[in-house]
Amino acid sequence: MLARQRQEFILERVATSGGVRVTDVVEALEVSEMTVRRDITELVNQGLVERVHGGAVAPGPTGHEPRFTTKSGLRTEAKQRIGAAAAALVRPGDAVALSGGTTTLAVARALAQLPHLGTLTIITNSLPAAQLLFDAADAARAEGLSAPAVLLTGGELTPSNALVGPVAVDALAGMQVEWTFIGAHGLTLEAGLMTPNLTEATTNEALIAAARTTVAVVDSSKWGVLGLRTFCATSGIGVLVTDSPPQEDARNHLEAAGASVIVAQ
Numbered sequence: 001m002l003a004r005q006r007q008e009f010i011l012e013r014v015a016t017s018g019g020v021r022v023t024d025v026v027e028a029l030e031v032s033e034m035t036v037r038r039d040i041t042e043l044v045n046q047g048l049v050e051r052v053h054g055g056a057v058a059p060g061p062t063g064h065e066p067r068f069t070t071k072s073g074l075r076t077e078a079k080q081r082i083g084a085a086a087a088a089l090v091r092p093g094d095a096v097a098l099s100g101g102t103t104t105l106a107v108a109r110a111l112a113q114l115p116h117l118g119t120l121t122i123i124t125n126s127l128p129a130a131q132l133l134f135d136a137a138d139a140a141r142a143e144g145l146s147a148p149a150v151l152l153t154g155g156e157l158t159p160s161n162a163l164v165g166p167v168a169v170d171a172l173a174g175m176q177v178e179w180t181f182i183g184a185h186g187l188t189l190e191a192g193l194m195t196p197n198l199t200e201a202t203t204n205e206a207l208i209a210a211a212r213t214t215v216a217v218v219d220s221s222k223w224g225v226l227g228l229r230t231f232c233a234t235s236g237i238g239v240l241v242t243d244s245p246p247q248e249d250a251r252n253h254l255e256a257a258g259a260s261v262i263v264a265q
Helices: 003-016 022-029 033-045 068-072 076-087 100-114 127-142 166-172 198-209 247-257
Strands: 019-021 049-054 054-057 093-099 121-124 148-151 177-183 186-187 192-195 212-218 229-233 240-244 260-263
Touching: 003 019, 003 054, 019 022, 019 240, 022 033, 022 054, 033 049, 033 054, 076 100, 076 212, 076 240, 076 247, 093 100, 100 121, 100 127, 100 212, 100 260, 121 127, 127 148, 127 192, 166 229, 192 198, 198 212, 198 229, 212 229
Parallel strands: 093 121, 093 177, 121 148, 177 212, 212 240, 240 260
Antiparallel strands: 019 054, 049 054, 186 192, 192 229
């Protein structure tokens, strides 16, 4: 296969999924890792991708926040798997919190399918997640079943359909939950979980402060992607749920920092 064909394959994967891993290209094209890394270097030099840990992602400014509708069509199968694996952590009677984002919306969908949904208390600053859970609660009551308690924070609406700012932070003050499920624009081992929205970063910090355990739900395209501000250091992640195994050095780093890693199947 010609270099141009390999590079077009990489660009297609980046365009459809937001990112690509070196190992996936090696397996798909049956070429060496060194060859793939050279192709990525050429694409980086042309400004067509950005290099990240283990692969490449679409180029973009750290301060740009994609709209919810843009993100909702990306990596839907991976997010569904992540959502199911994350929701499986929740026990009957738990109180949980959900941040904004399309991956946490997948967690909400999975929570709505739990047999013990009616025993849960769920706090969220995500409008789509709240609506989905309100509908699930109404459906449960219509069938004579117990319904979950669903609380929506107030706040200023972001492009990712999350409510953020002082009103949201005040609503979360004093709350205590077993799990906070939180998405991110990007994740690096050095900086942790990041977002391009400064106000969202502050609200995410409040969600994390309310949790006994912080569960980062991050698909593999977010690895190595930078945001404008960190809202959770790697050491603050209790559980990382992702769709593809991290490289061994990354997994060792996370586990040394105290995080459990779950690869959603």
